[in-house]
Amino acid sequence: MSASTVATRAFAVIGAATVLVVGFDAVTYAANGNSLLLGRLNTASSATIVKNTNATGGAALDLRVSNPAAPPLVVNSTVKVPKLYAARAASADKATTVAAASVTRVSVTGSVLAASSATVTATCPTGTVVTGGGHYSKHGEETPLRYSGPTPSVGTATAWAVTVLNENLSLTRDFTAYAMCLRVG
Secondary structure (H helix, E strand, O other): HHHHHHHHHHHHHHHHHHHHHHHHHOEEEEOOEOOOOOOOOOOOOOOOOOOOOOOOOOOOOOOOOOOOOOOOOOOHHHHHHHHOOHHHHOOHHHOOOOOOOHHEEEEEEEEEEOOOOEEEEEEEHHHEEEEEEEEOOOOOOHEEEEEEEEEOOOOOEEEEEEEEEEEOOOEEEEEEEEEEEEEEO
16 A cells, blocks of 8 residues: 555545544534533533424433432522423412422320220411321231321311220320421411
């Protein structure tokens, strides 16, 4: 093979590699003309738009995480994003939007005498309503549940009542009622 043929092929390979690298880099330009670098902080003087130009449609951005417990997107703002599904799912009515900090769990432990029944009520704090509740007894079958539900049964419930029966003929048994309370207003 002649020296000119080797030089021509080398030049062609280097030229093709350059076009390939520059071509891919041109696709990743951000709004201010700088390359978008994955895994690094990128800044732009205006918004960067990601647009799917495929005629059949589809997502413009696909975010995947290797840890299913990790969020696929993190932002530094608390402002609701218009047209974002999560913002629409919460409803336009702010009264139906629930923040994790607005839910409180209240629990009350009581005793039931041998061979009798007893009721314990977990009452929600002022300004909250009960949204659910339950009970716990480590004595299982000896203290069967007779009632577990909101109280009062008419109007707005503000507590969760639990009634159990103690089938043990000689020992007092403890049990716990709990209420999940949601802040209102």
